[in-house]
Amino acid sequence: MIAQVLSDNWQLRQRSPRATLEEDLASHKGWIPATVPGYVHQDLMREGVIPDPFVGLAELEVQWVGDADWLYRCTFEVDDELLRMPYVDLCCDGLDTFATVWLNGQEVLHSDNQFVPHRAAVREILREGSNELWILFESPLRAGRRLQEQHGEMRAWNGDPSRVYVRKAGYHYGWDWGPTLLAIGPWREIRLEGYSARIDTVRILHEVAPDLSSAAVRLYLGLEGDLEGREVLVRLLDPEGHPAHTDLIVARNHIEHEFDLQFPHLWWPRGHGPQQLYTLQVSVREGEATLASRTLRTGFRRLRLLQEPVKGEEGSSFTFEINNVPLFCGGYNWIPADSFTTRVDRRRYERWLRLAAEGNATMLRVWGGGIYEADAFYELCDELGLLVWQDFMFACGMYPAHEEFLQSVRREAESAITRLHVHPSIVIWCGNNEDYQVAQSIGAYDPDISPEEARDTFPGRMIYERVLPEVCARLDPSRPYWPGSPYAGADPNDPTQGDRHVWEVWHGQLAPYQRYPSFRSRFVSEFGMQALPSRRTIEAFAPPSERYPESRTLDHHNKAQDGPRRIAVYLSDNLRAPCGLAEAVYATQLVQAEALAAGIRGWRREWRGRGRYGCSGALVWQLNDCWPVTSWAVADYYLRPKAAYYVVRRELAPITIGYSREGSRLQLWCSNLTGEPFSGQLEVTQWSLQGEKILQTSLEVNAPAYGSVELGEAHVHAFRTTVVGLRLLAGGSVIARA
């Protein structure tokens, strides 16, 4: 197979509503150089047509871009070699969103789903010499509204409600942390592929035996082209590069191939063992000649999602187990790292993911209002040992379920699973973000009827309970499928089972963050607290005259409903009122840090060991930002960590301690995520507000592996105006503090 990437000689211009398409394309005016892959906004910015929407209030000035239609054109010559191939396909890995593609004047494909890659046979259309590729992108807002007119307006939290009809990243429509920037363009690579035979799909599923001594591997290959007389070579290399399995198979369109691996080198989540990755090489051969090949890296691990009784409590646990090791999944929610994801290169992914990993994260949740992330993201998660909770891209809305839409969703899910399933880091497929809650909020969720019966009232259930589980079962039965985040059956926010978003703090009645532990959940898949980004980040988007709390510019860069007033509440509850920007940055970051610590510490306490895993996860909303903004992120768009990042890191350390206090009584606990029992000294100190040490005691701590253990009571002076601190010591160093 030969590929010719079409990345040069692209131009774009706004489609003129008064001209015919032909006139428009023939026009000499208004074209600017275009970057492919890329987005219209990026080129307009570079050319100075629009200001940078991340600066000041400029977002407001660029809204017209998403309202307009856009034309791309590219003139190219085909490589000779390619033209000699029996098959040539035009491959568009991602067109965002409503795109029609013409090659030499002939329409070759149409797309209405950002997440579906396309391929068109163009051998007969290509010519020697100059070829012309045209793409028309229709305004996603207008196209979505047309669909909305046809099918009816649906309820959506965040963004224009027409977005539920458009298979495009939800956050482009504006979210409570992100600007409204309807990115338009060929966001992933466009190329020609010439071949006589090619490997269309590679799926590799595995099941590690309960005793971890072997893995049953199943390989599914989909081949295209002329396969007669050709063979497929399959080679699996172990982490050291030694062949672990090799086979030569007669080529045919569909190949299923099974084999066992003895004593596989297991892939482990960070902190529990090495991230050992195998390399799978698949090639189509004719004699010694390789006609097509694919190489991918994967890993083998035993994955279970345990939903078992919790001793003495109602409901069931929600505990991920890898290689028989139970996990407390501390970590973060991940959103797209830019409003224009085309700007996020591998290096930027690496910086973000290293930050998470070094912050003791065990899991990231790829949230359903963004994108199925780039390969680099998952490759890095594999390498860093970060688990991934993968949402399908549905968020905070009532989605439709007409047949054409379900068809599109099915194709989208198939391509996502086919691309991503190789990554051992991914441990769950999840149907959506908060769509059950939206339905519940408008009284549309009735768990006692079937998705078919609910098709008019809550059509999305056809997606989450029919289409997606069917695709998952068919293409990747190796991972659990979960209908939504949160989901727990009858009540999406049931504290006794499933996962739960704890927004009683910040949203809801603005509960004090100190009450986090009282909002019980088997798995807290979202919770969070806003804080300002660092001063340097603010200086990057706010002009000097606007650098004060709640200036128009700062408020514009806080998209949360009532964001500034909610911040004001938590500041008022907890701290002396800050004066000016520097103090506000400090104060909000301190409150965020304390809040997240209170949540994690309290929930982790409930992770009490086998049979008693009361809570097995706490994912902070959110790790990252897509622009410079005041949000719940623990690090800002420029990767500058807020104070909370360091505090979360402390609270997610392998061994932690905690206490709750009532008057003179402290209830103490120790949490041990490791496989080794822990012994140490716990030092309890009480200070006056003037800094005098007024009490110090110490006790022995013994914490069994994989659990949190109550250490009983300690007593301090009852005065309210004192500070109590704990330090856990072992081998002469401080292991944990609280």
Place this chain on the structure above:
Amino acid sequence: MIAQVLSDNWQLRQRSPRATLEEDLASHKGWIPATVPGYVHQDLMREGVIPDPFVGLAELEVQWVGDADWLYRCTFEVDDELLRMPYVDLCCDGLDTFATVWLNGQEVLHSDNQFVPHRAAVREILREGSNELWILFESPLRAGRRLQEQHGEMRAWNGDPSRVYVRKAGYHYGWDWGPTLLAIGPWREIRLEGYSARIDTVRILHEVAPDLSSAAVRLYLGLEGDLEGREVLVRLLDPEGHPAHTDLIVARNHIEHEFDLQFPHLWWPRGHGPQQLYTLQVSVREGEATLASRTLRTGFRRLRLLQEPVKGEEGSSFTFEINNVPLFCGGYNWIPADSFTTRVDRRRYERWLRLAAEGNATMLRVWGGGIYEADAFYELCDELGLLVWQDFMFACGMYPAHEEFLQSVRREAESAITRLHVHPSIVIWCGNNEDYQVAQSIGAYDPDISPEEARDTFPGRMIYERVLPEVCARLDPSRPYWPGSPYAGADPNDPTQGDRHVWEVWHGQLAPYQRYPSFRSRFVSEFGMQALPSRRTIEAFAPPSERYPESRTLDHHNKAQDGPRRIAVYLSDNLRAPCGLAEAVYATQLVQAEALAAGIRGWRREWRGRGRYGCSGALVWQLNDCWPVTSWAVADYYLRPKAAYYVVRRELAPITIGYSREGSRLQLWCSNLTGEPFSGQLEVTQWSLQGEKILQTSLEVNAPAYGSVELGEAHVHAFRTTVVGLRLLAGGSVIARA
């Protein structure tokens, strides 16, 4: 009749729980001088036994006072003349609360209702030379809790729930603007009265004819003592002191006497006419000798509470009319002006009421969690032309209805009405404050059943719908009785009828104050916004180290649930965050001012003229404070007005203007409370934020009498970052602005 006031030689001491009463009274230790009338706390403060609870956190240190029992004793000699009288009564005008009184060792009366005056015949117990009067005050907290144990705990907002069993000012138990200071003592005068005949009660009711040309006056007199052969002289003097009516009547225990006044000098509310007061002199005579006499001042006015259809709307109006003049009742809620009301002298009342009157208030509401105010209060309201909405003293609780309690309430209502009904300023008797809302909040209010049927679920209805209306109908049918504030039948907060407390702003979901006008009501009897008191006031209670927003001391002096965080919300919504105390004082006062203006302006707009009085009142919560505190008051404990006072004055002026703005469109209105049509020029000016005048237009305004009129639209530039101001001009001066 001869009176001997017992105000000297009083002592008090804490009752020792280990001694018998006799031992305690005989003890020489621990007695301190006592002020009568007065409260224990005041004497303890003067003697340095307790700190001033208004300063710093001292309130916390004095709580034991309300937990203790207290003894008062007084040694006195009786005036010779008194002892020669055939009848001598000991009169206690107010004992707060659980009091037993012994004269020369003999129990003469017991009281358990602060609001009921007592009288005991003591002729036979008094002796020449030294007499000894003892009073034991039992802790109201303990006594109330005993009743609570007996009858069950009831729901109460604010204060210890046992308060609903105790006929004592509710706010003594602590309120969301007041400290917990369980005042104990003889709060009103104690005296001996010697007589052969006396005038027990004087009731004077009147009805002014619809054409105002005459008034039918009915006089009810209750006489005690030896009446045989005696006469009663009744003289009514007109405002100039000329006799308007004279009669000599044979003395008997009950006298009813009717007469007509032609062309009475009417009493008017401030701004609509003079406050003309008549003087009624009643004396019991034997020949030329006057044995007893009473003089009181009263006024005649035609009073109607109009509940009529409002054109084009549901429900009915709630409009007070005096002498056929419809009123928009702007004004204030009034709370006791001190935690120890014994400190509020006539001069302090006068300062407060002049402040209200000069602030264009039409009405004050004497709120049901305080006291039936001192005579001076109502006399001043009569003189100043301020209308009074008089609550009975029930507030924010589920009150009991056992027979003994109803009996006490009946006596209380009888004495209050008998004392107060002479005041023309009082225009409504109202059953309680927010008790229907408390019942509704716990699902206990079912308007479809009778008070008798609701006796177990909502016993208070026996008070508000049986006892009080019966007493009012019997003793004062001249005024409307209203069951509660708020009240509107099935839904206490019905926007289409009755009165309503608009707490969607501040409480509830913390609605922006700009939305005040959308919270419709026929009569807004409460609405408000907190602001800090002035710096001098803060300096009076906070030590220097605590003089910053949300310091422990400042937060202690804000009793509202979530007070500081709610302030933070409204600051955050509206202003640049204040730095430090001075800015916080300014900022909170500015927000309060803007908020109250938004409410009054919007509601007053609905007062649209005869047949269309959509809203006929807006009473700010609250005029005054009972201690130095951050509260909703527009002037603080030291009578220092906040900014809002001046803005409310502006918005309650006889003629005002207002506008609402959407983009470039202004909707304009003018409100005219006077009886004269108004003509003037309205000047609309728009400025840039830099202070440049960018637009000025002017239009003719004609506003009919007694109503608010829509002036149609004006247009300004649509830019959001401009300021629009209105000035209404007439005769070369600025009449109103907005």
